[in-house]
Amino acid sequence: xxxxxxTLQIPQAIVDELIAHARELAPHECCGFLAGKxxxxxxxxxxxxxxxxxxxxxxxxxxxxxxAHLGRLSPDERAEVAFVMDSQDMFKAVKxxxxxxxxxxxxxxxxxxxxxxxxxxxxxxxxxxxxxWPKFNLPLPAYLLISLQxxxxxxxxxxxxxANRVSPASFTIDTPAVR
Ligand SMILES: [Zn+2]
Numbered sequence: 001x002x003x004x005x006x007t008l009q010i011p012q013a014i015v016d017e018l019i020a021h022a023r024e025l026a027p028h029e030c031c032g033f034l035a036g037k038x039x040x041x042x043x044x045x046x047x048x049x050x051x052x053x054x055x056x057x058x059x060x061x062x063x064x065x066x067x068a069h070l071g072r073l074s075p076d077e078r079a080e081v082a083f084v085m086d087s088q089d090m091f092k093a094v095k096x097x098x099x100x101x102x103x104x105x106x107x108x109x110x111x112x113x114x115x116x117x118x119x120x121x122x123x124x125x126x127x128x129x130x131x132x133w134p135k136f137n138l139p140l141p142a143y144l145l146i147s148l149q150x151x152x153x154x155x156x157x158x159x160x161x162x163a164n165r166v167s168p169a170s171f172t173i174d175t176p177a178v179r
Pocket of ligand 1: 118
């Protein structure tokens with residue numbers, strides 16, 4: 001089990017940043033990483049969603065049905081239903097985490113039109129990535145979804161995804177004490 005999931009603390013400021021990122025990119029999906037130390041999130045790294053760029057979809061690990069569907073959409077439309085993290089952004093973020101002695105804790109992305117639940121494709125990609133994190137000497141991250149389905153009430157949920165199985169993960173939102 002990812003050791004950082006059950007105790008994850010996310011400051012309100014980071015939650016606000018997540019929602020702001022999702023809103024900025026809507027109707028496209030946004031994506032990125034959260035990192036910190038000892039189960040407390042301290043940093044947010046935005047990663048470019050390159051699914052809107054030509055060619056990115058073929059390189060990603062979508063199943064055939066999803067590929068066929070995405071192939072019928074314009075690059076712009078694709079970014080509304082899928083995300084592919086820009087690898088340069090990813091490595092830049094990971095490099096910075098190493099430099100600052102932070103742990104990768106969470107991979108996040110938004111669902112502009114859908115609930116804050118991992119899609120079939122999300123689960124498939126997360127499962128495939130299970131083997132990749134150790135190769136980069138990174139811990140298994142939790143997955144955070146931001147839903148803008150109800151634009152006035154963004155929904156944020158955390159999951160652990162392992163071997164095609166999704167389980168909700170609890171987290172606390174840390175509100176700064178009122179002075
Ligand atoms: Zn998704």
